Amino acid sequence: MEGSxxxxxxxSSELTPTxxxxxxxxxxAYQFRLHTPREWTVIGLLVFIALGVIPLLxxxxxxxSSLRLPDYLIPLFGKFACYxxxxxxxxxxxxxxxxxxxxxGVFFALGGYAxxxxxxxxxxxxxxxxxxxxxxMVFLDWKALPWxxxxxxxxxxxxxxxxxxxxxxxxxxxxxxxxxRIRGVYFSIITQALTYAFMLLFFRNNTGFGGNNGLTDFxxxxxxxxxxxxxxxxxxxxxxxxxxxxYLLCRYLVVSxxxxxxxxxxxxxxxxxxxxxxxxxxxxxxxxxSAIMCGLAGALYVPQVGIINPSEMQPSNSIEMAIWVAVGGxxxxxxxxxxxxxxxxxxxxxxxxxxxxWLYILGTLFVVITLFCPGGLVSLVRATGKPTxxxxx
Amino acid sequence: xxxxKPGLMKKHxxxxxxxxxxxxxxxxxxxxxxLVVFVTSSTAxxxxxxxxxxxxxxxxxxxxxxAIGLLNDPAALPVLEALxxxxxxxxxxxxxxxxxxxxxxxxxxxxxxxxxxxxxxxxSPVINNVVRRTLLPVIAQLQLQSPDAAxxxxxxxxxxxxxxxxxxxxxxxxxxxxxxTRVRTVLEVALAQMQLxxxxxxxxxxxxxxxxxxxxxGLKPELEALVAKRExxxxxxxxxxxxxxxxxxxxxxxxxxxxxSSVGNLFYGLSLGSVLLLAALGLAIxxxxxxxxxxxxxxxxxxxxxxxxxxQRLFQSYAPAxxxxxxxxxxxxxxxxxxxxxxxxxxxxxxxxxxxPLETLLATWGISLILIQSVRLLxxxxxxxxxNPAWLSGGIEVLYGVVLPYSRIAIIFFVIMVVSLMWxxxxxxxxxxxxxxxTQNRPMASCMGIAAGRVDMWTFGLGSGLAGLGGVALSQLGxxxxxxxxxxxxxxxxxxxxxxxGNIAGTVVGGLGLGMVNKLxxxxxxxxxxxxxxxxxxxxFIQRRPQGLFALKGRLAEG
Numbered sequence: 001m002e003g004s005x006x007x008x009x010x011x012s013s014e015l016t017p018t019x020x021x022x023x024x025x026x027x028x029a030y031q032f033r034l035h036t037p038r039e040w041t042v043i044g045l046l047v048f049i050a051l052g053v054i055p056l057l058x059x060x061x062x063x064x065s066s067l068r069l070p071d072y073l074i075p076l077f078g079k080f081a082c083y084x085x086x087x088x089x090x091x092x093x094x095x096x097x098x099x100x101x102x103x104x105g106v107f108f109a110l111g112g113y114a115x116x117x118x119x120x121x122x123x124x125x126x127x128x129x130x131x132x133x134x135x136x137m138v139f140l141d142w143k144a145l146p147w148x149x150x151x152x153x154x155x156x157x158x159x160x161x162x163x164x165x166x167x168x169x170x171x172x173x174x175x176x177x178x179x180x181r182i183r184g185v186y187f188s189i190i191t192q193a194l195t196y197a198f199m200l201l202f203f204r205n206n207t208g209f210g211g212n213n214g215l216t217d218f219x220x221x222x223x224x225x226x227x228x229x230x231x232x233x234x235x236x237x238x239x240x241x242x243x244x245x246x247y248l249l250c251r252y253l254v255v256s257x258x259x260x261x262x263x264x265x266x267x268x269x270x271x272x273x274x275x276x277x278x279x280x281x282x283x284x285x286x287x288x289x290s291a292i293m294c295g296l297a298g299a300l301y302v303p304q305v306g307i308i309n310p311s312e313m314q315p316s317n318s319i320e321m322a323i324w325v326a327v328g329g330x331x332x333x334x335x336x337x338x339x340x341x342x343x344x345x346x347x348x349x350x351x352x353x354x355x356x357x358w359l360y361i362l363g364t365l366f367v368v369i370t371l372f373c374p375g376g377l378v379s380l381v382r383a384t385g386k387p388t389x390x391x392x393x
Numbered sequence: 394x395x396x397x398k399p400g401l402m403k404k405h406x407x408x409x410x411x412x413x414x415x416x417x418x419x420x421x422x423x424x425x426x427x428l429v430v431f432v433t434s435s436t437a438x439x440x441x442x443x444x445x446x447x448x449x450x451x452x453x454x455x456x457x458x459x460a461i462g463l464l465n466d467p468a469a470l471p472v473l474e475a476l477x478x479x480x481x482x483x484x485x486x487x488x489x490x491x492x493x494x495x496x497x498x499x500x501x502x503x504x505x506x507x508x509x510x511x512x513x514x515x516x517s518p519v520i521n522n523v524v525r526r527t528l529l530p531v532i533a534q535l536q537l538q539s540p541d542a543a544x545x546x547x548x549x550x551x552x553x554x555x556x557x558x559x560x561x562x563x564x565x566x567x568x569x570x571x572x573x574t575r576v577r578t579v580l581e582v583a584l585a586q587m588q589l590x591x592x593x594x595x596x597x598x599x600x601x602x603x604x605x606x607x608x609x610x611g612l613k614p615e616l617e618a619l620v621a622k623r624e625x626x627x628x629x630x631x632x633x634x635x636x637x638x639x640x641x642x643x644x645x646x647x648x649x650x651x652x653x654s655s656v657g658n659l660f661y662g663l664s665l666g667s668v669l670l671l672a673a674l675g676l677a678i679x680x681x682x683x684x685x686x687x688x689x690x691x692x693x694x695x696x697x698x699x700x701x702x703x704x705q706r707l708f709q710s711y712a713p714a715x716x717x718x719x720x721x722x723x724x725x726x727x728x729x730x731x732x733x734x735x736x737x738x739x740x741x742x743x744x745x746x747x748x749x750p751l752e753t754l755l756a757t758w759g760i761s762l763i764l765i766q767s768v769r770l771l772x773x774x775x776x777x778x779x780x781n782p783a784w785l786s787g788g789i790e791v792l793y794g795v796v797l798p799y800s801r802i803a804i805i806f807f808v809i810m811v812v813s814l815m816w817x818x819x820x821x822x823x824x825x826x827x828x829x830x831x832t833q834n835r836p837m838a839s840c841m842g843i844a845a846g847r848v849d850m851w852t853f854g855l856g857s858g859l860a861g862l863g864g865v866a867l868s869q870l871g872x873x874x875x876x877x878x879x880x881x882x883x884x885x886x887x888x889x890x891x892x893x894x895g896n897i898a899g900t901v902v903g904g905l906g907l908g909m910v911n912k913l914x915x916x917x918x919x920x921x922x923x924x925x926x927x928x929x930x931x932x933x934f935i936q937r938r939p940q941g942l943f944a945l946k947g948r949l950a951e952g
Binding site: 094100102173176177180182184185186188189190192193194196197200201203204315316319322323326356359360362363364365366367369370371374 | 684686742745746749750751752753754755756758759760761762763765766770879883886887890919921922924925928929931932933935937
């Protein structure tokens with residue numbers, strides 16, 4: 001399993017020699033390109049594996065054949081792809097702008113809830129009580145749908161909300177936070193409090209999102225049965241394509257001029273402000289984009305795992321997102337991808353194989369990575385290649 | 394029915410004979426003295442009624458019981474109780490006997506002198522539920538005159554459960570004489586309940602006045618029933634004056650209730666605030682000194698609580714006699730265990746992170762995961778229970794419905810003591826001076842010859858030790874589990890954010906303020922919404938004062 005999750009990530013030795021791409025040419029105006037041709041080849045290869053080889057291995061060989069990829073792995077890979085999107089979003093804000101959010105779980109979960117609400121509306125009338133309302137509302141003796149549930153029977157609206165709600169929340173929150181120049185650990189702690197507050201809110205039955213149990217028992221997505229393997233494969237493919245698109249968007253952001261400004265914010269914000277940049281706007285933009293990406297990942301995640309509940313908003317989940325990025329290496333997008341697949345692959349395997357030890361492993365990972373390897377695994381690989389002067393705070 | 398028939402016959406024969414003998418006798422004496430007339434005639438009535446208890450017909454028995462109730466003479470109690478317990482016997486002449494508790498001997502009902510029943514044809518009077526419904530409140534009513542307050546209390550409770558219009562007068566008398574407040578309260582409740590059902594509006598008004606005067610909040614529902622409307626829209630209470638009185642009483646009750654609950658909330662807020670303060674104090678000091686946020690701080694709190702648990706178990710096993718004093722041993726032990734843990738963490742891990750605050754967050758979070766899992770493997774994932782010592786269990790009831798538990802009072806005093814000691818330590822000792830110097834300007838302090846690294850270690854140990862003390866306090870309030878620290882850590886962070894770092898005053902105000910606001914918002918908005926609004930408030934608050942309530946000013950602020 002660990003091996004298969006690695007299959008989706010760039011094999012580092014191929015990338016290393018050509019890596020330091022976007023160094024601006026001092027003589028000409030700033031120009032950028034997303035990737036060198038060689039990098040494009042690697043990306044194409046990975047996409048081919050993810051979109052071609054894995055589905056084929058799942059479809060073609062016999063059920064008994066050892067070559068066949070078992071069905072249960074497909075939603076798992078899809079889940080990893082969603083986590084990878086979150087890791088990219090985290091890396092964008094932490095690795096490039098130096099803002100550590102310990103509350104990205106809330107954006108992820110809000111996106112998930114929006115999708116979950118659509119899926120709940122899709123099975124209206126099929127619950128235990130045969131009511132038009134979701135079962136938990138009947139259970140609470142509610143007579144009508146709360147206003148904030150209106151429109152969620154429409155898939156397009158739900159998808160829009162999965163992006164808009166996290167985006168608006170992030171914008172409002174970020175507006176106030178960046179305006180008063182909250183940074184560093186203060187910002188991290190306030191974001192943690194944010195996700196904690198939302199968790200408490202969603203745990204309440206009266207909030208109208210199913211309380212403790214959350215939303216579950218989904219059956220159909222746009223009239224495709226969620227139980228059928230082909231839908232699962234389809235969702236996996238969509239997740240991978242989304243991951244690719246999000247990656248390209250992030251890549252575009254960080255190699256563009258905006259990306260240079262962001263890194264300058266990370267490394268010397270005051271100096272940049274003296275140069276006349278309104279760093280607040282840059283941070284707010286990136287923060288909101290990052291939250292929207294998380295919402296998208298959440299919306300893709302929920303139909304594949306079949307449940308969304310407030311425990312997704314636990315502060316510990318959000319901190320884990322930070323460790324994906326830290327393990328892989330922040331400040332490099334592919335590092336975040338490596339980290340997400342590695343840590344989650346290890347988690348899936350360890351919690352099955354020796355559940356008692358997983359927290360030890362995770363805890364040790366936190367300590368060891370931050371203590372000995374602040375640049376993440378990517379920095380180890382790069383150190384063997386050629387020396388870089390990149391400093392990561 | 395065949396069995397009963399001989400009894401019926403006997404009744405008809407025995408009653409006339411009774412009147413000829415004792416009735417005439419008493420009439421004679423009545424002529425002699427008017428005072429004695431009253432007494433003896435009532436005695437005679439009592440005896441008549443008592444005889445009636447032996448009747449064969451349950452409805453006759455019921456009448457006799459009612460008559461006794463009207464007489465309100467406690468002398469009838471033994472007989473009534475015997476009737477209730479089916480220990481009353483009647484012979485063929487109608488004389489009553491009571492079986493003693495031993496079940497073999499008997500005594501005469503009237504004189505209580507031992508009597509032999511050999512050769513007598515005895516039967517037990519038949520009582521049904523109708524009789525019992527009268528019998529039990531009458532017994533209770535008579536018991537109100539008992540000298541034993543406990544008996545009176547149960548009697549009053551019985552009467553409030555089985556109201557009986559005829560008992561109102563005797564109850565009122567009893568209430569006038571009653572000294573015991575608990576009995577009084579119950580009696581008032583019972584009496585008012587009965588009177589509220591009275592046909593006479595005047596009596597209902599009196600009842601309302603009595604409820605109002607008693608201040609007994611338990612009676613509020615009765616009053617509310619008066620002002621409520623029936624389903625058809627008419628008022629449950631026809632008389633507007635009575636309704637008005639009831640409404641007034643309700644308003645007054647609501648005011649009292651609000652006052653009482655505010656007092657209670659303030660106290661619980663103070664108590665929550667002091668726990669938060671204990672949890673946040675160490676955090677604020679280490680954060681102020683090293684700019685390091687210790688995410689494992691909550692877990693050190695948990696280690697302190699588990700240390701208390703271990704000490705408690707040790708006392709249970711090896712010194713059960715001194716069990717009540719285990720806390721005195723737990724406090725220094727928890728402090729030292731946590732302080733040592735903190736110093737080890739600081740020397741082995743955290744000192745490498747100075748200047749990298751964000752990574753410290755992640756690393757200390759990792760430490761907290763390791764600590765949680767270790768505790769889970771050592772003590773199990775379930776919560777363990779730490780028993781309060783006897784001198785901390787219970788509480789004082791300051792007002793109706795407001796109980797202040799001793800454990801919470803003790804924690805408040807404990808926190809006052811700890812904070813004062815901390816203040817003395819930081820302001821009045823050379824070590825404190827060094828800590829403050831390093832907090833304000835690390836390089837300059839180092840230049841002046843202060844071993845900043847050693848100060849860091851000691852301060853981290855001190856902060857962790859304080860968390861350990863917080864753990865001891867928490868173990869006295871609730872269960873101890875591996876996730877104990879997690880539930881407090883975010884609140885502690887909020888205290889630090891609110892109060893600013895590195896100074897005790899800010900932490901004190903932040904902690905107590907947050908605790909109070911939390912508890913005061915709870916009744917208004919519910920626990921969760923209260924908490925959320927506090928968080929929103931903090932986010933808005935740091936808009937105005939990003940460095941907390943008590944920001945360091947001037948050059949110090951550059952740190």
